[in-house]
Amino acid sequence: MGELYARHLYPVLSAFLSALVSWIPFSMEEWFFAGACVLLVGIPLWSWKKKKGWKWTLRAEAELLVGVYLWFYVGWGINYFRKDFFTRSSLEYVAYQDSTFHHFLADYTRRLNQAYTQSPFPSHEVIEKEAKQLFAQVPSRFGLSSPKAYQHPKQVMFNTLYSGVGVLGYMGPFFAESQLNRELPSLQWPFTYAHEYSHLLGISSEAEANFWAYQICIRSVSPAVRYSGYFGLLPYVLSNAAALLEEADYRQLLSSIRPEILQTLREKQAYWQARYNPVVGRVQELMYEYYLKGNQIPSGQKNYAEVVAMILSLPDEWWS
Numbered sequence: 001m002g003e004l005y006a007r008h009l010y011p012v013l014s015a016f017l018s019a020l021v022s023w024i025p026f027s028m029e030e031w032f033f034a035g036a037c038v039l040l041v042g043i044p045l046w047s048w049k050k051k052k053g054w055k056w057t058l059r060a061e062a063e064l065l066v067g068v069y070l071w072f073y074v075g076w077g078i079n080y081f082r083k084d085f086f087t088r089s090s091l092e093y094v095a096y097q098d099s100t101f102h103h104f105l106a107d108y109t110r111r112l113n114q115a116y117t118q119s120p121f122p123s124h125e126v127i128e129k130e131a132k133q134l135f136a137q138v139p140s141r142f143g144l145s146s147p148k149a150y151q152h153p154k155q156v157m158f159n160t161l162y163s164g165v166g167v168l169g170y171m172g173p174f175f176a177e178s179q180l181n182r183e184l185p186s187l188q189w190p191f192t193y194a195h196e197y198s199h200l201l202g203i204s205s206e207a208e209a210n211f212w213a214y215q216i217c218i219r220s221v222s223p224a225v226r227y228s229g230y231f232g233l234l235p236y237v238l239s240n241a242a243a244l245l246e247e248a249d250y251r252q253l254l255s256s257i258r259p260e261i262l263q264t265l266r267e268k269q270a271y272w273q274a275r276y277n278p279v280v281g282r283v284q285e286l287m288y289e290y291y292l293k294g295n296q297i298p299s300g301q302k303n304y305a306e307v308v309a310m311i312l313s314l315p316d317e318w319w320s
Helices: 002-021 028-050 054-075 077-081 085-089 098-115 124-135 159-164 189-200 206-217 223-244 247-255 259-273 278-293 300-312
Strands: 169-172 177-180
Touching: 002 054, 002 077, 028 054, 028 169, 028 177, 054 077, 085 206, 098 223, 098 300, 124 189, 124 206, 169 189, 177 189, 189 206, 189 223, 206 223, 206 300, 223 247, 223 259, 223 300
Parallel strands: none
Antiparallel strands: 169 177
């Protein structure tokens, strides 16, 4: 059922919802969610004032929650129940082998170092247009929806809150909108945009969203966008390497990466850490962990780093 929805119903539904709100300059998702929260608080107060009774109040609250729940899953959430990346693409999961992983690390670091550039980035509009052209070329077996010209990323309204919990962007399931943090540095913008847009195209897995962000960015004609793709993958490569390599091998890997790139990575981490609120952030992390595990992502937030396994499974000429 999930794959049938993702390939046939969702593309039509998301195109309609996106078109419905594309002319609105701000995120409808945020205001919809904020409105639902206001209603949850306001219904009991209104009920008490009008002497409606507790049964009416509970029924009204339940109807609101059920409505939001159903809209979430019908609007996008059933994508969580589609076939996984390997099944859809007919690719075989490659079990970990030292030689294979070391070969990947050597090839990736070589490409990362070569991609390093201080070239200026194209405008967001140019990046977006090229990304959609590349998404449209993805082989149909992967099951992505077709990108639409009127689907544009929207900046979040409550930006301080998102930065405070480390959220760079998100896909809105109620109106098929992608939202991006207004404080995104230029280097992170292309990768984050492609990640969130892949969610809008029907991808639920965070690992697969990272996979497509990487694949789209490294195919750009812009050197800066290509570097964003390689740099965006770096934290996940390093987390895999730290878990699988001996300490000496891990230090050797770090020494093989250009110092300028590692310095940029440290600066990026410091940039977001300065905006992070540990109390609110911890609450958000726990809620998001349970959310992912409750929606067919058993590894929770560790799923982001599983992108490396997808890359390792790719045969030559897989894009064609």
